[in-house]
Amino acid sequence: ALRASIAPIAQKANQRSQYALQPQASYKVAILGAAGGIGQPLALLIKMSPLVSALNLYDIANVKGVAADLSHCNTPSQVLDFTGASELGNCLKGVNVVVIPAGVPRKPGMTRDDLFNINANIVKTLVEAVADNCPDAFIHIISNPVNSTVPIAAEVLKQKGVYDPKKLFGVTTLDVVRANTFVAQKKNLKLIDVDVPVVGGHAGITILPLLSKTKPSVSFTDEEVEQLTVRIQNAGTEVVEAKAGAGSATLSMAYTAARFVESSLRALDGDGDVYECSFVQSDLTDLPFFASRIKLGRKGIEAWIPSDLEGLTEYEQKALEALKPELKASIEKGIAFVQKQP
Numbered sequence: 001a002l003r004a005s006i007a008p009i010a011q012k013a014n015q016r017s018q019y020a021l022q023p024q025a026s027y028k029v030a031i032l033g034a035a036g037g038i039g040q041p042l043a044l045l046i047k048m049s050p051l052v053s054a055l056n057l058y059d060i061a062n063v064k065g066v067a068a069d070l071s072h073c074n075t076p077s078q079v080l081d082f083t084g085a086s087e088l089g090n091c092l093k094g095v096n097v098v099v100i101p102a103g104v105p106r107k108p109g110m111t112r113d114d115l116f117n118i119n120a121n122i123v124k125t126l127v128e129a130v131a132d133n134c135p136d137a138f139i140h141i142i143s144n145p146v147n148s149t150v151p152i153a154a155e156v157l158k159q160k161g162v163y164d165p166k167k168l169f170g171v172t173t174l175d176v177v178r179a180n181t182f183v184a185q186k187k188n189l190k191l192i193d194v195d196v197p198v199v200g201g202h203a204g205i206t207i208l209p210l211l212s213k214t215k216p217s218v219s220f221t222d223e224e225v226e227q228l229t230v231r232i233q234n235a236g237t238e239v240v241e242a243k244a245g246a247g248s249a250t251l252s253m254a255y256t257a258a259r260f261v262e263s264s265l266r267a268l269d270g271d272g273d274v275y276e277c278s279f280v281q282s283d284l285t286d287l288p289f290f291a292s293r294i295k296l297g298r299k300g301i302e303a304w305i306p307s308d309l310e311g312l313t314e315y316e317q318k319a320l321e322a323l324k325p326e327l328k329a330s331i332e333k334g335i336a337f338v339q340k341q342p
């Protein structure tokens with residue numbers, strides 16, 4: 001009798017879980033560095049996406065357990081683990097979006113550029129594998145220093161003859177999310193409504209929030225502009241210091257990287273209204289790479305949005321000119337790193 005009474009319930013639950021197992025779309029996403037501080041929560045958030053049918057997790061160690069754990073969530077994507085260089089190619093085959101948070105994070109007292117010596121090589125090796133196995137994929141670079149690792153990735157892809165500048169992105173979404181949060185707090189605005197474009201790069205003064213372009217339109221005193229700008233530029237360091245040696249932003253980074261992945265998947269899926277800020281190859285300034293708002297489409301960047309850089313305040317215009325030498329040097333350092341290799 002008991003069996004008979006639970007049978008319909010079990011059947012219903014079964015139907016529901018079968019329904020839950022149907023993805024709304026069938027995109028394949030890979031995370032390289034998936035067992036790390038960013039990689040793990042990012043994998044969890046991507047596992048929640050109804051647009052993903054396969055989630056491939058790669059790391060040099062500890063990724064088996066992460067994948068086993070995640071695979072028990074009854075959301076559509078199938079989770080697979082890949083460990084070490086010999087499994088990297090298989091991890092990348094047929095992938096639509098590759099996210100790279102592999103590498104070492106900062107400790108207090110370090111700049112992002114201090115990570116160059118270790119992370120440059122990691123990004124170079126991983127992007128070589130991307131070029132060989134999924135050259136059409138959108139590539140999201142999180143590993144720091146982003147101002148150099150994105151140019152490194154571009155050079156590697158060029159050398160492999162598969163560079164598509166519309167599909168290579170430095171993830172700077174965290175700067176936008178921080179700017180939105182801090183501005184909403186300061187001006188007592190509803191968070192969901194606030195949007196601040198952040199341009200330039202992703203380190204110190206190269207991070208330039210365009211507060212005059214905040215939506216909804218708000219006015220700031222000169223002191224507020226200075227205070228908010230400096231806080232947004234130093235927000236990464238704020239987290240590094242609070243973590244006191246245990247690394248840098250991981251949870252807010254995972255949240256923002258998941259947003260950028262979701263935006264990319266929506267664009268791939270034909271949504272014609274997807275805009276994000278990202279550090280990309282760009283003609284908007286005299287620098288070869290520059291973070292700005294871009295429109296995303298099925299083939300990557302559909303448009304770079306120049307209007308954010310028009311009609312800047314004097315403060316913003318000065319800050320834009322002031323960031324250029326540092327950003328230029330970081331870009332050139334990345335390019336030279338690949339070009340100088342034998």
Ligand code: NAD
Binds near residue numbers: 059172250
């Ligand atoms: P973490 O040390 O917790 O994790 C890094 C992971 O990368 C580890 O699991 C490690 O095993 C893996 N890894 C190392 N070498 C690898 C290789 N050759 N191939 C594959 N995986 C490899 O660090 P984290 O906190 O996750 O940060 C990762 C990177 O992201 C750092 O460089 C950090 O500066 C950067 N970051 C960028 C932003 C941004 O806004 N773009 C924000 C936060 C952190």
Ligand code: LMR
Binds near residue numbers: 105112
């Ligand atoms: C951040 O902005 O939080 C990251 O770039 C990590 C860091 O080193 O600050």
